[in-house]
Amino acid sequence: MGSEAGTEPPRRVTIRDVAARAGVSKGAVSLTFNDRPGVSRATRDRIFAAARELGWSPHLSARSLSNSRVDTVGLAIARPARTLGLEPWSMEFVSGIESVLVERSCSLLLRLVRDVREEIAVQEAWWRGRQVGGSILVDLRDGDPRVPALRRLGLPAVVAGHPSLADGFTSVWTDDATAVTEAVRYLVALGHRRIARVGGAPGLGHTTIRKAAFEAAVREAGLGEGRTLATDFSGEEGARATRALLASADRPTAILYDNDIMAVAGLSVAAEMGLSVPADVSLLAWDDSQLCQLTHPTLSAMSHDVFGYGAQVAHRLFEVLDQAAPRAHQAPTPALTPRGSTAPPRRGEP
Amino acid sequence: MGSEAGTEPPRRVTIRDVAARAGVSKGAVSLTFNDRPGVSRATRDRIFAAARELGWSPHLSARSLSNSRVDTVGLAIARPARTLGLEPWSMEFVSGIESVLVERSCSLLLRLVRDVREEIAVQEAWWRGRQVGGSILVDLRDGDPRVPALRRLGLPAVVAGHPSLADGFTSVWTDDATAVTEAVRYLVALGHRRIARVGGAPGLGHTTIRKAAFEAAVREAGLGEGRTLATDFSGEEGARATRALLASADRPTAILYDNDIMAVAGLSVAAEMGLSVPADVSLLAWDDSQLCQLTHPTLSAMSHDVFGYGAQVAHRLFEVLDQAAPRAHQAPTPALTPRGSTAPPRRGEP
DNA sequence: GCACCCGGCTGGACCGGTTTACCGACGCGC
DNA sequence: GCGCGTCGGTAAACCGGTCCAGCCGGGTGC
Numbered sequence: 001m002g003s004e005a006g007t008e009p010p011r012r013v014t015i016r017d018v019a020a021r022a023g024v025s026k027g028a029v030s031l032t033f034n035d036r037p038g039v040s041r042a043t044r045d046r047i048f049a050a051a052r053e054l055g056w057s058p059h060l061s062a063r064s065l066s067n068s069r070v071d072t073v074g075l076a077i078a079r080p081a082r083t084l085g086l087e088p089w090s091m092e093f094v095s096g097i098e099s100v101l102v103e104r105s106c107s108l109l110l111r112l113v114r115d116v117r118e119e120i121a122v123q124e125a126w127w128r129g130r131q132v133g134g135s136i137l138v139d140l141r142d143g144d145p146r147v148p149a150l151r152r153l154g155l156p157a158v159v160a161g162h163p164s165l166a167d168g169f170t171s172v173w174t175d176d177a178t179a180v181t182e183a184v185r186y187l188v189a190l191g192h193r194r195i196a197r198v199g200g201a202p203g204l205g206h207t208t209i210r211k212a213a214f215e216a217a218v219r220e221a222g223l224g225e226g227r228t229l230a231t232d233f234s235g236e237e238g239a240r241a242t243r244a245l246l247a248s249a250d251r252p253t254a255i256l257y258d259n260d261i262m263a264v265a266g267l268s269v270a271a272e273m274g275l276s277v278p279a280d281v282s283l284l285a286w287d288d289s290q291l292c293q294l295t296h297p298t299l300s301a302m303s304h305d306v307f308g309y310g311a312q313v314a315h316r317l318f319e320v321l322d323q324a325a326p327r328a329h330q331a332p333t334p335a336l337t338p339r340g341s342t343a344p345p346r347r348g349e350p
Numbered sequence: 351m352g353s354e355a356g357t358e359p360p361r362r363v364t365i366r367d368v369a370a371r372a373g374v375s376k377g378a379v380s381l382t383f384n385d386r387p388g389v390s391r392a393t394r395d396r397i398f399a400a401a402r403e404l405g406w407s408p409h410l411s412a413r414s415l416s417n418s419r420v421d422t423v424g425l426a427i428a429r430p431a432r433t434l435g436l437e438p439w440s441m442e443f444v445s446g447i448e449s450v451l452v453e454r455s456c457s458l459l460l461r462l463v464r465d466v467r468e469e470i471a472v473q474e475a476w477w478r479g480r481q482v483g484g485s486i487l488v489d490l491r492d493g494d495p496r497v498p499a500l501r502r503l504g505l506p507a508v509v510a511g512h513p514s515l516a517d518g519f520t521s522v523w524t525d526d527a528t529a530v531t532e533a534v535r536y537l538v539a540l541g542h543r544r545i546a547r548v549g550g551a552p553g554l555g556h557t558t559i560r561k562a563a564f565e566a567a568v569r570e571a572g573l574g575e576g577r578t579l580a581t582d583f584s585g586e587e588g589a590r591a592t593r594a595l596l597a598s599a600d601r602p603t604a605i606l607y608d609n610d611i612m613a614v615a616g617l618s619v620a621a622e623m624g625l626s627v628p629a630d631v632s633l634l635a636w637d638d639s640q641l642c643q644l645t646h647p648t649l650s651a652m653s654h655d656v657f658g659y660g661a662q663v664a665h666r667l668f669e670v671l672d673q674a675a676p677r678a679h680q681a682p683t684p685a686l687t688p689r690g691s692t693a694p695p696r697r698g699e700p
Numbered sequence: 701g702c703a704c705c706c707g708g709c710t711g712g713a714c715c716g717g718t719t720t721a722c723c724g725a726c727g728c729g730c
Numbered sequence: 731g732c733g734c735g736t737c738g739g740t741a742a743a744c745c746g747g748t749c750c751a752g753c754c755g756g757g758t759g760c
Contacts, residue, residue: 012418014716025740030718040738060479061411061420062716066745068362070411072459079445091441095429098462107481109422110460112448129410131457235644261644268646294585294611296618364746375710380748388708412746416715703759710753715746723740730732 013054022050033058070133073101073317074126076111076119078139087233087261088289089306090138093160096310097136104318116141120149127155134158134317140165140205158317160309163328165205170326172313176206177213179302179334180256183284184217184226186336187254191344192282196252197228198241198262210258227252231262238262242269246281253345254282260291263299267341278343288337297340304334363404372400383408420483423451423667424476426461426469428489437583437611438639439656440488443510446660447486454668466491470499477505484508484667490515490555508667510659513678515555520676522663526556527563529652529684530606533634534567534576536686537604541694542632546602547578548591548612560608577602581612588612592619596631603695604632610639613649617691628693638687647690654684 019026024043031039032047039047051057064070075097077090094108101108109132113119123146126132134156137146147167150157159166162173187195197214200207211228218226229244231237238261245252246269257263263285270277277283277297285292288303309331316329369376374393381389382397389397401407414420425447427440444458451458459482463469473496476482484506487496497517500507509516512523537545547564550557561578568576579594581587588611595602596619607613613635620627627633627647635642638653659681666679 012716015718016716026717027719027740027742028738031739034718038738043738055478057475057478059415059716060481061415062745063718064745065409065411065415065716065747066718068745094460095462098460102461105475107459107461107476109457110444110448111452111457112445125407125455126457128405128407131410235640239644261640264641265644268644268648271646290585290611291614294589294615294618296621298618362746365748366746376747377711377749378709381709384748390708393708409746412715413748414715415717415746416748418715701760705758706756708754711751713748713750715748717745719742719744721740721742724738726735726737728734728736 013056015056015058018047018051018054018056021054022047064130070130071106072109072132073106073314074109074111074123074132074135075138076113076122078115078119079112087259088291089259089287092289092306093138093310096307097314099307100311100314116145120146123150123155124153127153134321136160136313136317141203142205142208144205156320158313158320160313161205162209166328168326170316170320170324170329172309172316172329172331174304174309174331175333176210180210180213181217182336183256183302184214184221187256187282187284187342188221190282190342192254193223194250194252195223195226195254195256196245197226197256198238198258198266199228199230200233200258202230207258214256233259233262235261235265238265239269242266243273246270246273246275252281254284254342256284257286259287260285260289260299260301264291264295267295267299277341279346282342282345284342286334292339300339300342301337302334303337305332363406365406365408367404368397368401368406371404372397414480420480421456422459422482423456423664424459424461424473424482424485425488426463426472428465428469429462437609438641439609439637442639442656443488443660446657447664449657450661450664466495470496473500473505474503477503484671486510486663486667491553492555492558494555506670508663508670510663511555512559516678518676520666520670520674520679522659522666522679522681524654524659524681525683526560530560530563531567532686533606533652534564534571537632537634537692538571540632540692542604543573544600544602545573545576545604545606546595547576547606548588548608548616549578549580550583550608552580557608564606583609583612585611585615588615589619592616593623596620596623596625602631604634604692606634607636609637610635610641610649610651613651614641614645617645617649627691629696632692632695634692636684642689650689650692651687652684653687655682
């Protein structure tokens with residue numbers, strides 16, 4: 001049963017069928033659907049009608065085989081094994097990318113990878129197999145091996161990160177150094193003198209940049225060496241780092257976090273240790289997401305339009321695909337959004 | 351400059367080049383790369399060597415054009431306009447899917463859409479353009495229009511949701527009704543008599559199921575009608591709903607949430623209103639993510655292996671693509687993970 | 701010794717589009 | 731009347747693979 005002789009499988013409708021129905025050649029249909037000149041108004045209409053009646057749309061593999069154009073862009077995100085779910089940042093970023101892709105009817109090929117090595121393999125496979133026309137690189141490391149690898153492949157890409165890490169690729173970056181400086185100055189202006197930082201994964205480009213900026217800003221304020229603890233960006237490590245800081249002899253009165261998840265974790269560690277925020281300790285998050293407004297107190301943050309950032313990156317990728325020369329584009333600098341987790345330190349606290 | 355006559359563009363290396371270099375026909379190379387019999391060990395080795403030297407891998411569009419097989423699966427996620435970033439749930443689910451796809455070297459085509467209508471359009475375009483071999487459907491509504499739409503298209507799909515919503519498609523579901531009942535019984539056993547629920551978006555299949563189960567369980571416990579407030583799953587609405595409940599005359603002593611974001615929001619609302627958790631009010635989350643362990647107190651939750659769920663769904667999709675008959679598969683039932691946010695109500699509270 | 705089978709491999713048709721060379725008809729200027 | 735350009739359209743080559751019919755040579759069975 002099922003494969004009786006006589007029950008023809010319903011052959012896929014192709015451009016040939018549409019052409020036949022409209023009484024024209026395949027070429028005419030192709031020209032029409034790529035709105036190129038050479039087909040009269042009347043014929044176009046007939047062709048569109050025929051296509052609609054047959055429910056036809058072009059087979060994208062066939063199309064990209066012949067015109068060697070691909071309407072898919074790739075994004076691989078390294079997800080440290082322990083952080084199964086992604087942080088809000090990635091999701092907003094993806095949303096932003098999508099918002100641009102959709103209006104060009106392009107698609108996003110997403111892959112979660114374990115590390116940079118694996119990502120290189122994925123990108124290579126994608127490019128070799130012509131599955132993507134270009135890619136987006138995130139979370140650049142210092143001396144990131146992906147950059148030379150993609151260059152060798154000739155894979156068009158845009159780097160979401162500082163130009164110094166992009167080495168000739170088009171990049172979109174935010175001035176984190178300035179933002180960090182602003183954050184520190186704000187805390188200093190509130191009266192804080194012991195400021196610590198819970199930083200992201202060491203080796204990550206923006207971690208390095210922020211760390212340097214933090215140390216410079218603290219020194220400039222005459223507060224000695226700034227203390228930074230490194231983490232892997234996970235909530236657990238954020239909690240651990242906060243616990244270490246708050247339990248130390250010269251407990252800081254203000255902590256700057258490298259993302260929002262860790263700041264949320266910090267908040268609960270403070271509560272757990274019987275410290276009140278912001279009276280005993282001020283917390284300042286990075287990457288302001290919905291989360292920062294759901295806590296009590298709400299989290300002050302260096303906010304940053306991640307959605308718009310993603311959109312701009314996608315936009316620039318299309319420019320690159322259109323042969324634009326590589327360039328560094330600056331996105332808006334993260335700006336302080338003061339909320340309930342920052343305040344002057346208790347009197348008497350130095 | 352750049353396009354000087356004489357500087358041949360470096361023509362893409364094709365199967366023909368590999369064949370020539372290995373001294374065989376295209377067919378042999380094809381057989382080798384799809385490891386099909388008919389090529390001797392020695393020849394295979396020569397072919398692989400040639401391919402490696404030339405840095406060749408098959409052009410996937412060409413391949414899928416001729417064998418009409420597609421190695422990409424589609425997933426469209428409806429993201430209510432206000433929730434720009436996605437909830438942890440989606441990300442873990444995507445991770446789970448990926449974990450299965452990767453071992454078949456398949457890719458995930460991801461699209462964020464505004465609503466079901468748009469998703470139908472996307473799925474149709476994907477299928478018509480043969481961009482995906484099959485799709486995964488999430489967040490099913492009661493009488494979801496996607497189901498008949500995909501059936502009409504003949505698009506192979508797996509539904510992540512209750513079989514009653516899948517109407518003949520293969521589905522993977524968790525027994526939420528039982529889980530809700532367990533949650534209510536647990537709270538009742540702790541001594542709670544006024545239990546409320548902050549539910550998800552009305553119209554969503556699992557919302558309906560959970561709501562019914564909740565009401566039945568509450569009634570069964572002799573606690574009258576269970577009160578449920580509907581939300582859109584966002585933190586803001588979770589906060590609003592919690593505020594409404596805690597401000598009402600017969601304030602509940604326990605609240606069951608439909609996801610973890612809202613439970614986190616609820617926690618901070620309680621704090622804001624000067625109520626202590628769990629002494630004054632117990633909170634119980636759903637979809638246990640990392641987040642639940644980062645709060646203070648930590649959130650009790652109905653935990654659920656979302657990663658594994660995604661993996662199973664992907665797995666079943668491959669079965670469907672291999673012509674398996676439609677079936678309903680049950681994933682493990684969410685189980686109670688008691689943490690710090692649930693406890694017996696204060697003495698004296700009825 | 702002959703028919704037959706079988707593993708190993710080749711040649712070429714084919715998938716469904718795009719692109720290009722070319723063609724007929726028509727209008728225009730001289 | 732003739733050359734010429736333009737418009738609307740066609741036929742066929744081509745993209746880079748897969749797949750199938752068939753060929754060749756060496757066993758095997760009898």
